[in-house]
Each structure stands twice: as structure tokens, then as C-alpha cells.
Amino acid sequence: MAQARFGGTDWIDLSTGINRVAFSLPSLPMQAWTALPTEAATARLLAAAGAAYGSQAPMLALPGVQAAIQMIPRLSAPARARILSPTYDEHAATLRAAGWQVDEVTALSALEDADLAVVVNPNNPDGRSYQREELLQLAARVGRLVVDESFADARPDLSLADKAGRERLIVLRSFGKFYGLAGVRLGFVLGSDSDIAALSEMAGPWPVSGPAIAIGEAALADRSWAEATVARLRAETPRLDALAQSKGWKLLGGTELFRLYDTPDAAAAREGLARHRIWTRMFACSNHWLRLGLPGPAAEWDRLAKALRD
Amino acid sequence: MAQARFGGTDWIDLSTGINRVAFSLPSLPMQAWTALPTEAATARLLAAAGAAYGSQAPMLALPGVQAAIQMIPRLSAPARARILSPTYDEHAATLRAAGWQVDEVTALSALEDADLAVVVNPNNPDGRSYQREELLQLAARVGRLVVDESFADARPDLSLADKAGRERLIVLRSFGKFYGLAGVRLGFVLGSDSDIAALSEMAGPWPVSGPAIAIGEAALADRSWAEATVARLRAETPRLDALAQSKGWKLLGGTELFRLYDTPDAAAAREGLARHRIWTRMFACSNHWLRLGLPGPAAEWDRLAKALRD
Numbered sequence: 001m002a003q004a005r006f007g008g009t010d011w012i013d014l015s016t017g018i019n020r021v022a023f024s025l026p027s028l029p030m031q032a033w034t035a036l037p038t039e040a041a042t043a044r045l046l047a048a049a050g051a052a053y054g055s056q057a058p059m060l061a062l063p064g065v066q067a068a069i070q071m072i073p074r075l076s077a078p079a080r081a082r083i084l085s086p087t088y089d090e091h092a093a094t095l096r097a098a099g100w101q102v103d104e105v106t107a108l109s110a111l112e113d114a115d116l117a118v119v120v121n122p123n124n125p126d127g128r129s130y131q132r133e134e135l136l137q138l139a140a141r142v143g144r145l146v147v148d149e150s151f152a153d154a155r156p157d158l159s160l161a162d163k164a165g166r167e168r169l170i171v172l173r174s175f176g177k178f179y180g181l182a183g184v185r186l187g188f189v190l191g192s193d194s195d196i197a198a199l200s201e202m203a204g205p206w207p208v209s210g211p212a213i214a215i216g217e218a219a220l221a222d223r224s225w226a227e228a229t230v231a232r233l234r235a236e237t238p239r240l241d242a243l244a245q246s247k248g249w250k251l252l253g254g255t256e257l258f259r260l261y262d263t264p265d266a267a268a269a270r271e272g273l274a275r276h277r278i279w280t281r282m283f284a285c286s287n288h289w290l291r292l293g294l295p296g297p298a299a300e301w302d303r304l305a306k307a308l309r310d
Numbered sequence: 311m312a313q314a315r316f317g318g319t320d321w322i323d324l325s326t327g328i329n330r331v332a333f334s335l336p337s338l339p340m341q342a343w344t345a346l347p348t349e350a351a352t353a354r355l356l357a358a359a360g361a362a363y364g365s366q367a368p369m370l371a372l373p374g375v376q377a378a379i380q381m382i383p384r385l386s387a388p389a390r391a392r393i394l395s396p397t398y399d400e401h402a403a404t405l406r407a408a409g410w411q412v413d414e415v416t417a418l419s420a421l422e423d424a425d426l427a428v429v430v431n432p433n434n435p436d437g438r439s440y441q442r443e444e445l446l447q448l449a450a451r452v453g454r455l456v457v458d459e460s461f462a463d464a465r466p467d468l469s470l471a472d473k474a475g476r477e478r479l480i481v482l483r484s485f486g487k488f489y490g491l492a493g494v495r496l497g498f499v500l501g502s503d504s505d506i507a508a509l510s511e512m513a514g515p516w517p518v519s520g521p522a523i524a525i526g527e528a529a530l531a532d533r534s535w536a537e538a539t540v541a542r543l544r545a546e547t548p549r550l551d552a553l554a555q556s557k558g559w560k561l562l563g564g565t566e567l568f569r570l571y572d573t574p575d576a577a578a579a580r581e582g583l584a585r586h587r588i589w590t591r592m593f594a595c596s597n598h599w600l601r602l603g604l605p606g607p608a609a610e611w612d613r614l615a616k617a618l619r620d
Binding site for chain 2: 013016022030031032036070090094097181184201209210
């Protein structure tokens with residue numbers, strides 16, 4: 001869309017929180033493409049995910065966290081859901097489509113007494129984060145707590161993955177964002193035996209592709225790549241914040257994969273970057289918010305710096 | 311499982327109907343892996359699928375026909391479904407799980423008056439096939455007709471893909487079987503505007519991986535590969551039937567991708583082939599039925615011939 005309007009083909013897409021320095025693809029056995037995924041391959045993937053996330057909870061691999069978000073509203077009869085907002089729109093959208101009454105609240109305490117509560121931790125787009133203890137207390141006061149940890153790879157201190165397995169707690173983990181491989185379509189749900197069994201029946205056999213299983217296993221097992229990536233991202237977020245500040249934008253928050261800035265006019269700011277073939281993200285809830293993912297290679301940083309000087 | 315029991319690693323899996331001579335993978339742009347699939351890429355895939363299937367109907371790409379089978383029971387409130395049987399188990403399983411009363415019937419006419427009727431055409435595992443006119447007449451007499459054309463690539467004369475788009479008719483097309491790429495997870499639902507919109511909402515954004523979209527587009531656009539493959543399969547099915555006949559097995563039916571034989575003792579027959587590291591498929595409904603997919607390269611045919619002589 002932006003491409004059609006501004007022309008050019010070498011766009012830098014900073015409109016998502018997908019890592020722009022992707023995990024290098026392992027060589028894939030031909031069988032990953034030709035055969036139906038086996039239970040053995042899926043078990044190896046889940047073992048690697050369990051080790052990476054520090055969890056022994058029942059777990060289901062799906063074609064992206066989005067696939068889990070589509071199914072969670074069907075785990076129980078529609079009732080009253082509350083979502084800590086603003087956040088990723090699809091939680092509210094899928095719950096409403098399934099007949100839930102959804103209230104979007106802005107304080108963690110306002111989630112109490114909901115039949116289903118959703119917290120994205122750390123949150124997208126503003127990076128707000130909640131401590132494990134707060135969330136565990138909340139879990140005891142709601143019918144079911146869904147913690148979407150799509151952006152938690154760099155923040156294991158926040159993760160409840162190790163507490164998943166108990167009743168009425170669901171933890172979502174994205175693969176594609178941190179590993180920079182969103183096209184692979186892979187994500188995980190961690191939960192109680194009964195919830196994972198129900199979600200598994202909804203998903204049916206072979207929900208995830210053979211290449212996704214093989215790549216996921218290799219990537220999640222490579223802890224040194226993960227550690228180096230966390231270190232790189234932590235070193236680079238201040239650089240992005242400094243560039244934004246030089247433009248007069250104020251940091252509202254963020255994670256290691258994206259930053260949210262308060263700008264005088266988000267539409268104008270986005271358009272200014274688009275003229276340099278850099279695409280960023282605005283939000284319906286504010287005329288001032290602009291979210292930028294971190295650039296990847298040096299040339300991307302250079303173009304962004306130049307665009308922000310213009 | 312068979313591997314654990316009989317040992318060896320170079321098994322020939324003839325237990326499925328997946329083509330063992332796969333479409334050669336095109337080179338994949340890195341973006342297919344790294345970025346979320348775009349609407350433009352999905353539109354190109356659907357255009358290629360529409361051309362290959364001879365259909366202009368509304369269409370949705372999913373991670374396999376199985377994903378469609380999971381969702382179809384939710385298109386309307388559970389009522390009475392009838393399935394032309396025996397056939398692929400998952401149709402009955404998903405309908406029952408969603409609360410439908412399911413009757414498995416053995417004659418096409420017995421499907422009439424069902425709120426939802428399922429016909430696999432040509433049928434798995436026995437290859438029974440139904441003419442377009444019969445199915446169109448049936449469509450007028452049931453609440454909704456689902457025609458699963460997972461094995462119809464070699465039989466365009468049977469396909470109702472060109473009639474999809476009208477109300478209350480759903481056509482399913484598999485990608486992985488005929489193209490020998492089941493691990494890719496790709497299939498299509500063709501149907502009315504409202505059914506495809508409802509299924510699309512159930513699936514949510516990005517259900518199919520970037521590589522699946524790119525490979526599917528390339529494969530479905532390569533009509534000469536498809537024609538050559540149909541010709542090869544047609545030439546080879548008599549060869550498989552002759553091998554089976556030499557063993558005293560009687561052909562019960564089949565498609566270009568698999569054959570169903572009547573054997574004196576299916577368990578013994580399967581075990582005999584397993585000793586040669588060839589895996590085949592038995593069915594709960596018969597002690598005599600054994601289904602074999604077609605071998606691929608010459609060495610696979612040689613081993614099967616030797617195994618059947620033993």
C-alpha cells in the first residue's frame with residue numbers, strides 16, 4: 001500500500017516488531033517438505049521450546065500465536081472478558097466475534113473478576129510490563145488468565161512460562177518475532193492438560209508445517225544466538241531512542257523489538273519516513289503515537305538516521 | 311512406530327496418498343520466511359489456484375484441507391450430518407466433536423435431507439467417484455454439501471470447483487498430496503461469499519506460511535508439470551495393480567495416487583511388506599483391505615516388487 005503510494009521497492013518495514021536480523025535458516029531435510037509432520041518431530045520441537053522458555057507445561061505448537069488467539073475464545077462459553085488496553089487488537093476482535101462481552105480496561109486491577117482476562121506482557125505497543133507476582137495474584141481472581149508473551153523473549157524475568165500447567169492460566173509465546181521469521185508461522189500455547197487437549201482438538205492434526213517444526217527446533221535450541229540477539233537489541237534500543245529524541249519525539253515505552261514514540265503529528269511523521277521508504281505504525285487510539293521496530297543492518301540504521309534528519 | 315518395530319531407516323512410506331515424486335521446490339525469496347505473508351502474495355496464490363482448478367469462486371487458503379475440516383462444522387449450528395462412508399475419518403470426527411449428529415451412509419442417495427452432507431470425490435480409500443450431475447442434484451437436496459476433492463487433481467472431469475460460489479456448496483482442494491509436499495501444509499476451500507468470509511474470520515490473519523504461499527503459487531501455475539504427473543501416475547497405476555495381482559490381491563478401487571486391495575489377511579500382508587521397510591495402510595472397517603500409495607523412483611518399485619515376491 002505504502003509502496004504503491006510512494007514508489008520504490010527497497011522498503012524498510014519498521015511497522016512491525018519482527019526482528020530484522022533473522023536466525024539463519026538451517027538446512028532442511030527434504031522430508032520436512034514432502035511428508036506430513038511426525039509426532040516425533042513435533043515432540044522434538046516442543047522439547048526445544050520447553051527448554052528455551054524454561055517450562056515443563058503441556059504445550060501446543062500452532063501456526064503463529066494468532067492461531068491460538070483464534071481458538072482461546074472457544075475454550076469456555078462466552079461470558080465477560082476484560083483486556084488490558086490498549087494492546088494487540090486481535091484479542092478483543094476474536095473474543096467479540098465468538099460472542100464474549102469485552103471490556104477494555106487500562107489498569108491491571110480492573111481485570112479482576114473477569115471470566116477471561118488478557119494481558120500482553122510486555123505490552124504491545126507501549127511496552128508496559130507486569131511482574132510475575134502481580135500476574136499470579138491476578139490469575140487467582142479471574143476465570144482464566146491469558147498472558148500473551150509474544151515480546152518476552154528478551155525478558156525471561158517477566159515470563160510465567162514456568163508457572164503454566166496450572167488450571168486457568170494460558171501463556172502464549174511467539175516464534176516469528178524474536179527469531180525474525182514471521183513468515184514461518186509458528187507459535188506456542190502453554191497451559192493446563194485440559195486446555196491444551198481442548199486446543200489441540202480444535203487445531204486438529206498437522207497444524208504446523210514441516211519446515212516450521214525443523215526451523216523452530218534448531219532456533220530454539222540455539223541459546224547462544226538468543227543471548228547474542230538479546231545483547232544486540234539491548235545495545236541498539238538506546239540508539240533508536242536517541243535518533244527519535246533528536247527529532248523531538250518522546251519515548252512512551254517499548255520492548256527490545258519496538259519503541260513507541262509521542263510525536264507532534266503521527267501521520268506527518270509516518271509520511272516523512274515513508275518518503276525515505278521506511279514504513280512505521282500508527283494507532284487508531286492516538287494521533288501522536290508512532291511505533292518503530294528496530295532497524296537491522298547498518299544501511300537500514302543509516303537510512304533511518306538520514307530520514308529523521310530531513 | 312513401524313520403524314521402531316522392524317528397524318532400518320530407509321523406509322518407503324506407501325501408507326498415504328502423497329505423491330512420492332514431489333514438485334521441485336522453487337527458490338524462495340528470503341522475505342517469504344522473514345515477513346508476515348502479504349495480501350498481494352496471497353492474492354497471487356489464489357489466482358494460480360483458481361486457474362489450476364478452473365474456478366472463479368471465492369476461495370481461502372489454509373494450512374491443509376484438514377484445517378478446513380476443523381472449521382466447517384462451525385459454519386452453522388450443529389444438526390444432522392451424513393457422510394458417504396467409509397471415507398477419511400476426520401470429517402466425522404470433527405463434526406461429532408462440534409456436536410453434530412453424524413450418520414455414516416453408504417449410498418449417495420442416503421445423503422439426501424441431511425443438514426450437512428460430505429462426499430469425498432474421488433473417495434479415499436476406495437476410489438469410488440461420483441459424476442458432477444449427481445452431486446449437483448444432491449446439493450439441491452441437502453442443507454450444505456461439502457465435496458472433498460483432495461484426490462481430484464488427476465480427475466478434473468469430476469471436479470465441482472467451477473460450480474463453487476453458489477450458496478450451500480463447499481469444495482475442498484488439497485495441495486500437498488498431488489504435489490508431493492504434504493509438509494508444506496496448504497489446502498483450499500472454495501465456496502460462497504458468505505461461507506468463505508465466515509471461514510476466513512475463523513482462520514484469522516496469516517494462516518498459511520510464506521513458503522507455502524510461494525511454493526503453492528509456483529506449483530499451481532506449472533500446468534505442464536501437472537499434466538506430465540497425471541500421465542505418469544496413469545501409466546503407473548496398472549503396474550502397481552499387476553504387482554498386487556501377482557500376489558493374489560484383488561483391486562477394490564483407487565485413484566491415481568493410491569490403490570485399495572482386497573487381501574486374504576491385511577495384517578499379515580502389511581507385516582510382510584514392513585519386513586522390507588515398506589509401510590502401508592490398514593483400515594478399522596476391514597481385515598482384508600490394504601491401501602498402497604504409488605512408489606516413486608525406480609528403486610522403490612524394485613523393492614516393492616521384490617517384497618511382493620517374497
